[in-house]
Amino acid sequence: MAKRVTFAIPGDLETQTGGYAYDRRILSELQTLGWQVDLVGLGDGFPLPSEEQVAVATCRLLSASAQQPIVIDGLGFGALPEAAAVLQATRPVVALVHHPLACETGLTPGVAERLRASERAALAAAHWVIATSDATADLLVDQFGVSRERLRVIFPGTDPVPQAAGRGSGRLRLLSVGAIVPRKGFDVLIEALSALTDLDWQLTIAGDRDRDRGAVERLDALIAKHRLGDRIVSPGAVSPAHLAELYAGADVFVLASHFEGYGMAYAEAVAHGLPIIGTTGGAIPQTVPASASRLVPPGDVAALALALRDVLTNEPGRRALATGARAAAAALPTWARSGEAFACLLEGLA
Known part of the structure; x- marks a missing residue:
């Protein structure tokens, strides 16, 4: 039986940020390991979508197959607590949290609190929560009510690269x-x-x-x-x-x-x-x-x-x-190992 997972991502997957780079590489590693990935685009506006954008994203999520796990990138997941609650009843839901939305610098106190409450409610509906570091995992436990029992840390990988030459002196x-x-x-x-x-x-x-x-x-x-x-x-x-x-x-x-x-x-x-x-x-x-x-x-x-x-x-x-x-x-995590850890969690859900 084919291994299948739905992966829901807000915005443009090709965006050049660390979070999107993580998503792209995990998707690639899963496919290398034999997983069929059904990609769902949640649209734009996250993490502060309009009501119309929320409605579009919710419709796309609920239209995804209920016969397989769904992984939702945290940039969108934390802004969709109502959709997360509905999904929870029909399929395994995995939240992928790169960093909590309320931790973005420059937010007003009101917006930060709104995002904190929204993400806390959404995370309560996740069967599993993946964090990308131990520090983020601790934050999710301490401030967002995520229990250790449904939390996994899967680090980003790093590819082997040549050592920097630099100049060493002068400018x-x-x-x-x-x-x-x-x-x-x-x-x-x-x-x-x-x-x-x-x-x-x-x-x-x-x-x-x-x-x-x-x-x-x-x-x-x-x-x-x-x-x-x-x-x-x-x-x-x-x-x-x-x-x-x-x-x-x-x-x-x-x-x-x-x-x-x-x-x-x-x-x-x-x-x-x-x-x-x-x-x-x-x-x-x-x-x-x-x-x-x-x-x-x-x-x-x-x-x-x-x-x-x-x-x-x-x-x-x-x-x-x-x-x-x-x-x-030499001790940095590899993408292959991160992909294997991700696949192991999904296999348990499937």
Whole structure:
């Protein structure tokens, strides 16, 4: 008998973010393992869909086969508690939570509470909840009422990649990867770098500039305010091949995220053997080993500037962090193992 699963995803599966990258690779791994995947598009507007968008998504979910498990990406699942409750009665429901919706930076208190209540209600209807890190799993238990008995952690995988070459001296190439949204803390990074114009560095920010117009405008305004246009480039989303080139040519990876449910860009930096400067937001300290990084509190411009100065001016220190990253790279989860864990859970449901 064929192994079949429904996978429901809001928005465009090809979107260049960590969450969508996780979805794409898990789907690919499941198909490699012999699963037939029926893909259901939930439409746009998530995680704050209109009533019409909710109605469309609900109709598509309820039209899916009731004879097989359904996995719903958390970006949509948390906004659809009523649909989740109906689905629960007819088929196994799996919620895939990359990070809780209410943890997005920049939300008003009212919107954050609305999302928290909605996601808590939706998660109550899931037979299984998959989190992408232990930190996110703990958050779901502590704040969203998910019991440990129906919770699984399935980490993102990381592909083997060449070690970054970098320059090692002269103008150091900094790389930051992430969509230009408030949660990624690019405003904090620019403020920190504005205090380091006495040092010789160049920053590339590789990430989607179409997700949040306000965040992009603030980023560009800060770069102009501090006259850093000749040092910082923000080309938007780049191809996987171009991104691989950026990692391979970087000297230091830096990302000032306020919160990460796992931090796939951080893991990629570890895989490339890069020294890492980041924050302690969410799961980052679990994803990035201390031997490879300098992590500071989220939103702390002064601490980030100090960490950057220390790493940029200390070549032996950078080499030591790079050595720590290379050592840690061998222990990173693989996509094959993540796919097998996902398939094992689905087989139990089927």
